[in-house]
Amino acid sequence: MVREYVPLVLAAVIPGCSLILDFDQSLPADAAIDAVYNQAECDFGEPNDSIATAVELTTGAAAICPPEPGTPEDHDYYSFTATGTAATIAITFTSRPGGDLDLKLYASDGTILAQSRGFGDGEMLVCPGASPLCPMLTAGTHILEVFPGVAGSVNNYSFTVTQ
Numbered sequence: 625m626v627r628e629y630v631p632l633v634l635a636a637v638i639p640g641c642s643l644i645l646d647f648d649q650s651l652p653a654d655a656a657i658d659a660v661y662n663q664a665e666c667d668f669g670e671p672n673d674s675i676a677t678a679v680e681l682t683t684g685a686a687a688i689c690p691p692e693p694g695t696p697e698d699h700d701y702y703s704f705t706a707t708g709t710a711a712t713i714a715i716t717f718t719s720r721p722g723g724d725l726d727l728k729l730y731a732s733d734g735t736i737l738a739q740s741r742g743f744g745d746g747e748m749l750v751c752p753g754a755s756p757l758c759p760m761l762t763a764g765t766h767i768l769e770v771f772p773g774v775a776g777s778v779n780n781y782s783f784t785v786t787q
């Protein structure tokens with residue numbers, strides 16, 4: 625038994641359609657559809673990537689952004705002065721896949737005082753408070769850290785400190 629294979633050629637003539645694909649690279653690139661931050665938010669307070677380089681907390685919108693190739697993940701550190709023994713510290717952001725952020729509070733010597741690692745649209749520490757545990761503050765400088773909740777998370781956020 626001999627089988628013959630005949631190439632099948634399909635062609636359709638439809639007005640306004642073309643079967644020719646043009647991969648010309650001169651066209652403008654599309655923006656990332658899920659980029660929820662802008663460059664100004666990425667640059668807010670930078671460089672503030674460690675306790676030693678923490679910048680004074682001011683109002684504004686910031687972001688945890690993708691790191692440059694070969695550099696560590698973005699973490700943002702801010703300092704604030706506690707004027708009493710109580711404070712409410714919060715960051716707000718829109719929860720989405722790949723966008724979970726977390727919050728830590730440090731004493732000026734780098735000791736972790738409290739942290740919030742939820743999965744909602746923000747993180748909050750109420751000091752003194754029990755959930756999550758946050759001690760009574762001492763007057764003086766404290767440091768906040770905003771960081772990815774899961775490796776690779778990126779998102780924009782805003783923050784408040786109420787004393």
